[in-house]
Amino acid sequence: MFTMIRRLTLLTLSLAALALLAGCPAKVTPVTPTPPQGVASGEPIKIGAILSVTGAAGAPLGTPEKNTALMVQDLINQAGGIQNRPVQVIVEDDQSDNTQAATAAKKLIESDKVCAVIGPSLSGTTLAVVDTFEKAEIPLISLAASVKITQPVKKWIFSTAQPDTIAVTRLYSYMKTQGLRKLGVIYDSNAFGKSGLEALQSQASSAGMEIVASESFESKDTDMTTQLTKLKGAQPEAIVCWGTNPGPAIVAKNVKTLQIKVPVFMSHGVSNQKFIELSGPAADGIIFPSGRILVASLLPETDQQKLVLLEYTKFYEEKYRQLPDHFGGHAWDAMRMLQQVMNVSGDEPAAIREGLETKIKDFVGISGIFSLSPTDHNGLTQDAFVMVTVKQGQWALAE
Amino acid sequence: MEWSALVQYVLTGITQGAIYALLAVGFNLVYSATGIINFAQGEFVMLGGMLAVTCYSFLHLPLWLSAILPIGVVMLVGAGIHQLAIRPLRHAHLVTLIMATVGLSVALRGLAKVLWGADSYPLPAFSNVDPVALAGASVDPQSLWVMGVAAVTGTALTLFFRYSLTGRAMTACAARPLAACLAGIRVERMNMWAFALAGGVGAIAGAVLAPIALPSFDVGTSLALKGFCAAILGGIGNNAGALLGGLLVGLLESLGAGYISSGYKDAIAFLVLLIVLVLRPQGLLNVTMRRDES
Amino acid sequence: MSRGWGLVLFAVAALAFGLLVRGPYYLNIAVFICIHGLVALGLGLLMGGAGQISLGHAGFYGLGAYASAILTTRWGVNPWLAMGLGALATGLVAALVGMPTLRLRGHYLAMGTLGLGAIIQIVFNQADQITEGPSGITAIPYLSIAGLPLSTDHRFFFLVWPLLLGAMLLGGNLLDSRLGRALRALGENEGAAAAAGVDVPRAKLAVFVLSAVFASVAGSLYAHYLTYVSPSPFGFAFSIQLLVMVILGGEKSLWGPLVGAGVLTVLHQVLAGAAHQFPFFDGLETVAYGVILVLFLIFRPQGLAAPLRKPVSTSPPGPFPGAEREPVPQASSPAAEIAALPSDGSEPAAPGVKP
Structure with missing residues (x-):
């Protein structure tokens, strides 16, 4: 009997809480920014x-x-x-x-x-x-x-x-200066990775590049050694990995485990401090096109964006x-x-x-x-x- | 090259398979005791990994302690879940109970997002040595840890169920709850133990996987799906089957990615699940066959 | 007859809502409640009627959506025809998976659909040439009736609620029909139903295929409403959400799935609103969502919609294999309930099912 009463009380309480929440109209005004004295008044x-x-x-x-x-x-x-x-x-x-x-x-x-x-x-x-x-x-x-x-x-x-297309353009023009032509691509099978792969493929011939193998992984996969072993078998001159954390960090680690010696390139998807933190020493030597925010303090004073x-x-x-x-x-x-x-x-x-x-x-x-x-x-x-x-x-x- | 690639695929498959096997064992523990498919099992793994990271990186505990401490914590979480959400529902539909575990997994995931944000976190490998070369392939030492821990956990659980009083009581509850109750076993308590143990096994998997998988708040979902697939393949409720199922899923995935298509590797594992269901629905290792009498 | 009145009431309420509310936000929520309600209704028939669970209904929902998207954007097929073809194809796929797994007793269908759902989503993601991969298919044409494109939330709402009403009528009639009573019987006791001459696998298969078709039609509606599909909404997470809708509302009641769909959809919005209102709540929405779900289940394990019907039996729809659970003592016995089922008088109760 007692449990019955307790249950009913709890039920009432939770319903009341819910009603309270439901009572808040969906179009609530969020915390209105308090305008500093003397400026910005009127209808927001x-x-x-x-x-x-x-x-x-x-x-x-x-x-x-x-x-x-x-x-x-x-x-x-x-x-x-x-x-x-x-x-x-x-x-x-x-x-x-x-x-x-x-x-x-x-x-x-x-x-x-x-x-x-x-x-x-x-x-x-x-x-x-x-x-x-x-x-x-x-x-x-x-x-x-x-x-x-x-x-x-x-x-x-x-x-x-x-857009990925210009990231790929930038990456290819850099790779050309390094004399790299044959690529093995490993990409996340989500929208970011696939769209990267498409850009890599569509610009390859005009940039004089050749994609010798491409393999995908799922965003939440925990091991990419199989895909990398396959890429290694195709004997590329460089490996390009297109994805967002944590996948590329796992790729970086697996590359070290498999002792793959070719240079590894990545995408602007790893352009964050987290990537270094996740990859540890395996991040060393990896090159990728990045927005300038990551390296703001390293930019020359002449860089137009440096100030902002x-x-x-x-x-x-x-x-x-x-x-x-x-x-x-x-x-x-x-x-x-x-x-x-x-x-x-x-x-x-x-x-x-x-x-x-x-x-x-x-x-x-x-x-x-x-x-x-x-x-x-x-x-x-x-x-x-x-x-x-x-x-x-x-x-x-x-x- | 060909042979060393095959060896590499197999080694990768076994490592992944060991993880799925641990997940499958976790599913089995709760399932055999209560009949519930515990959708929070993946969240136990996530919690194990995230807590290990927290102990190590934020509380600066030694690595071994950081890996062990979460086991106790997640066991408590498991027991707590049983007491707060499963026990009050003991008279409800089985499916309602399963949905309650769905709600709990959502809540745990949300809580983890609040506590740790959306980022992934690293944990150092348990032993800091170079990759091991093996027949032209190389293995990350942490992979050896994963395989070893899975084997030890599996053996320990088998011994527990065979020789300890609690373990035997749990086995009795799983087989015939009513009979166990008549024999003086407190079924509800045993069910709580099942949830606690599932939490413990999940935490073990989470901690040992953390250096490889770089856990984040949502790492549990996809692992749980594959672990569940492994449990069904092996025959749900059967722990030897869980091991077999886990290895099978891991190997299918790895060999599928290696020889067929990395894009469809997960589909291959699920396709095999469908085929097994048609040919041998009770799972590979379960013997009972329940055909419709009609 | 109470169900009839309920449907009339629903029609009046939906009509009033559609006439009074013009803003796209509330109409949008109402449209999604109807679309989700349609999938959940089918799943509810499967669970409440045949005592079977599907863990892959999001896959059937996705098949419908992608069939519509691909047929209309690639081959210029008429959207209505595409919807029909999608439903047909989905029904066939469901039958293929259902036939072997439904021959068996126990929840093998759940496991089969789990695998099927996973495979379907992977194919959406990987078969770029057909599905355009994870970035999805854009510019799906609107449905139109007599030359009038259903391009606004308002017009679309007036398509979905009558469709849902029709589906509920169909579902209600199915439950009252000979097949429906057979299903009830096997939901209560499969052995007895078989003994009484019910072709158990066929009855189960019929209702499973129907529920997959409902999901497919809902998926087509989704595609033509949003005019965009991508793989992410059709994964395992949505399959589970659908199950939650059905259980939350109560799978034994015709109204349960719709109530569950409504409560879950509105709950999302309410929690988001609460996060705006109270800064401390920001980020806790997901936690609250999970906790409220569990609380609902603890306090209303038989489902929120249960009181809308007469007292229902609370015996489980059939445990998983190996898990024997004692049913709860109940007021009305299963057989009494079958006897009390509304019958149109022309057909006697299923022979052999005696109290």
């Missing part, structure tokens, strides 16, 4: 952000992106907002799930009435919401890299991430006590682009879209120098990348 300008803060595939991307977006919001507001109005970034977590991304998009557009949206973090979640934004006529600045996002050009869709890179690093480190990465950099670029455009054009979606297309020229960002146009909604070239290597556990410029 609402910018949406659909980010993969949780979920296996996207969490390592979505977390720094969310941090950065909120940080830039505060920076803009401290500097007086946009046209004297405070900015409010409303972050929706899509849990790395296409379905949730679509719902989040509709919520931001309908309930929050945002004037522009940054994100989603992943190619899949972006492609799942493209149609929604095209129909709603709200500009979307994706933080994902798939070429499908910006090619063919879609009227309302932009991207600040470096150091600025971003300083703010991020102060606020979150860790180093920023290029994923967060995509969010920084998207927010700063919006700021620049909206300072002139205001918060009308159509004006923002127009502004992005016409006013973002030689925009110095974290991921590179952007020049958007009606035919190019990404606006980066292979100069967005520098070749980086690891020497005794430290980053170093490869050229």
